[in-house]
Amino acid sequence: MADVRKLAVIGSGAAGCAAAWFLRQAGHHVTLYEKNEAPGGRIQTWQGETASINTGAVFFTNFYPLLWELLGETGLARRIMSCDKAVVLSDRQQRYAYNVASVRSFFGIPWLSMKEKLRVIRHTVGLLLRKTRFDLADPRQLARFDHQSIADYARQHLGDTIYHYLVRPAIEPYWYFSCEQASAALMMALQAEVPGVQFYTLRGGMEQIARALLKDVSVRFRTEVVDVRYMPDSRQVQLRLKDASETEVFDGVIVATQAHQAAALTASLDETLVSPEQRSFLAEQKYAACVTVWFRSGSISMGDCGFQLAPTGPGTHGLAAWTDLSQTESDSAAPNERIVGAWLRDALSRKLLDEPDDVVIRTAWQEARLFSPELPEQPAEAVHLVRRRCAIPIPEPGRYRRMVDFRQRQKPPVVFAGDYLATATVEGALRSGQTAAALFGI
């Protein structure tokens, strides 16, 4: 076993929780600081009177190996629930329930010609034959394919129609940014996984993952760290807390916040601890915004949005997705209560971040109506609303290569974790936490 050390983790999102879990398993003494009153960060679950709502991550796939392992070890495996309905694609005029794991369903897609479908299959088989691993959570495997945007890559290799009707709905409903902004490596990793993909969620909410991982960890909620300093004489790290006169001292720290927060927290460290390259990587990280409104549908028919309805086709879409909670959290909603969430894309979310609630609610409803025209003009009752300015780190072209460089430079006593060091998924965040913990000897 490694030397037992006194270590701190800042942030209780998936990355921080995984880091704390692995450090604890290795026998280290761990204190975790979280500025909010509850754990989870972007996997938090809002507990309403009659329903629990995942306000960030909703689902995971069979391609999240670390999450599956942790769900088994923490006893949460029994709460896994399969989301087995198709994703409904809508171009406003026409809808198609597309089961991404079914070849038959793929051949039924109405917007693509047979020639285009065969082109997609040839391209996917070509990727699989390369036998390259495309692990979404491992930037080392994606860095080789990181030279152009998804839009450029898809148009060049697959053509415009496939790009708009198949590629965009595979990315934009889940990450909120545009395919013009993101690296082609993300698309290739997804394309390689699609043939066998299956979606799941956790009955009772994704936040349980954070709670389970922190079970034996000393956690200080409502405690914001404002500064990380290094003390060369003792080779220890000092944390300064908001509204506290005392500082706290550790042998090392894992900063598991978002990138801009990590940059601010470590601003006073010299370049032997945080290199100029790492500093600019943190400062330059862009995030997509996401505003989400959940509606109680009562007797209103929401149309068949399956587990998720996603816009397809050319043009800018304000709606990212329309998710039916009864498909993903069925034991938490009261009988006859159907709650549907409208998730808005980055550009529209940005416009709404500072608008009053009634404007946000009306806009979200109108956007949903564009793709589900049977909805009435008057919005259903809104049960919850979340505005996130920094929802999803954008993996711009070149970003995966810079992640590899950043990760190679990581060394104790100050180490970083977070989804901006992988792809923004629960698995990516967990794996970044595991990798960070490994640097302290686990």
Ligand SMILES: Cc1cc2nc3c(=O)[nH]c(=O)nc-3n(C[C@H](O)[C@H](O)[C@H](O)COP(=O)(O)OP(=O)(O)OC[C@H]3O[C@@H](n4cnc5c(N)ncnc54)[C@H](O)[C@@H]3O)c2cc1C
């Ligand atoms: C709307 C939305 C939907 C998503 N859907 C999915 C999905 O369906 N499936 C999927 O796999 N992924 C999804 N994701 C992505 C996934 O949720 C994230 O990638 C992941 O949860 C990020 O975890 P993290 O630990 O890196 O960051 P965070 O969860 O943001 O954690 C950072 C934590 O640090 C705390 N903190 C920050 N500063 C300080 C400080 N100074 N002192 C103390 N604490 C501090 C914050 O309060 C926060 O709790 C979604 C994300 C969003 C926003």
